[in-house]
Amino acid sequence: MGVSGFLDTLRERGFIEQTTDEAALEKLFSEGGDVVSAYIGFDPSSSSLHVGSLVPIMALVHLQRAGHHPIALLGGGTGRVGDPSGKTEMRKLLGEDSVDENLAGIRSQLSRYLELGEPGSKEGGTNTGFAVDNAEWLLELNYVDFLRDIGRHFSVNRMLSAESVKLRIDSESGLSFLEFNYSILQAYDFLVLNQRHGCQVQMGGSDQWGNIVAGIDLIRRVDGAQAYGITFPLITTAGGSKMGKTEAGAVWLDAERTSPYDYYQFWINTDDRDVGRFLRLFTLLPIEEISVLEAYEGAEIRHAKQRLAFEATKLNHGEVEA
Numbered sequence: 001m002g003v004s005g006f007l008d009t010l011r012e013r014g015f016i017e018q019t020t021d022e023a024a025l026e027k028l029f030s031e032g033g034d035v036v037s038a039y040i041g042f043d044p045s046s047s048s049l050h051v052g053s054l055v056p057i058m059a060l061v062h063l064q065r066a067g068h069h070p071i072a073l074l075g076g077g078t079g080r081v082g083d084p085s086g087k088t089e090m091r092k093l094l095g096e097d098s099v100d101e102n103l104a105g106i107r108s109q110l111s112r113y114l115e116l117g118e119p120g121s122k123e124g125g126t127n128t129g130f131a132v133d134n135a136e137w138l139l140e141l142n143y144v145d146f147l148r149d150i151g152r153h154f155s156v157n158r159m160l161s162a163e164s165v166k167l168r169i170d171s172e173s174g175l176s177f178l179e180f181n182y183s184i185l186q187a188y189d190f191l192v193l194n195q196r197h198g199c200q201v202q203m204g205g206s207d208q209w210g211n212i213v214a215g216i217d218l219i220r221r222v223d224g225a226q227a228y229g230i231t232f233p234l235i236t237t238a239g240g241s242k243m244g245k246t247e248a249g250a251v252w253l254d255a256e257r258t259s260p261y262d263y264y265q266f267w268i269n270t271d272d273r274d275v276g277r278f279l280r281l282f283t284l285l286p287i288e289e290i291s292v293l294e295a296y297e298g299a300e301i302r303h304a305k306q307r308l309a310f311e312a313t314k315l316n317h318g319e320v321e322a
Helices: 006-013 022-030 051-065 096-113 143-149 156-161 163-169 182-197 208-221 261-270 272-282 287-294 299-318
Strands: 039-043 069-074 131-134 203-204 229-232
Touching: 006 022, 006 069, 006 272, 022 229, 039 051, 051 069, 051 096, 051 203, 051 229, 051 272, 069 096, 069 182, 096 131, 096 208, 096 299, 143 163, 156 163, 156 272, 182 208, 203 208, 208 229, 272 287, 272 299, 287 299
Parallel strands: 039 069, 039 203, 069 131, 203 229
Antiparallel strands: none
8 A cells, every 4th residue: 555645544534633733744644655654652551452542553553554654662661650641640650570561462462453573674564663662762861861961851830731740730649750750751752763763753642742742842952853743532432431441341452351252242332323433443444334334223233333343353353253
């Protein structure tokens, strides 16, 4: 597939909440057929991702299908700190063995959806992606050098104005100095990926907007280079609940935690009002086919749900299990 249509695909499927510079992004993804590198970070707080992680995963799938270069950043370094965004209290800190085990599980799951090689490898074509652990550069940082070279570009006033920070400062538990540093580390990740791998775009959930903008600003201040951001909407069901949460708990991508049968049943039980939206977000069916399926009414809508369940399960567990 040629390098084309990535932003159009994201728009028509409902992936885009905000962009930092839509006109410039449009130009970046359409100019001269160049391959664009973009990354999304994945937090290793568990050895398995869950259905709530599917929007960023599917965004990388569409990026790769459009001929571009996906980078999955595994937060082995930042995972030792914990992102305060969207959290009302400090995360439990993980030990080194837990982080490594979680990274291995997540890398394996991402490989089901994406063609991943090694950083810098030419095998598999120009759009072969890779997964990289930010512990590679964060754990070797010299604190004083980091403060002098990177920390000087950050305004505490601006950091304090971030929603995630304000929420925690006003809470009973407060915000630890450890967590306060998280946005600087994430911004530094973007700088490193830009310098080492030419990565120009960071994508993430809407709660990551402040962290993404901080990275773009750091790249501009340090190297005078231009970078961009895209955020995804928080996906809630028509009933108002958070996507991927059920009475039984999270719906995991790991078959040991959520069996393929239960995974399929989760999608079959989709609210009628969500079927069309979920077909766009969580399957690779063409929009024309989705338009037909989402027009079903009454008893017929069961067929659309079966197609959604089959396609989503096939992507995660393979066609035989589906």
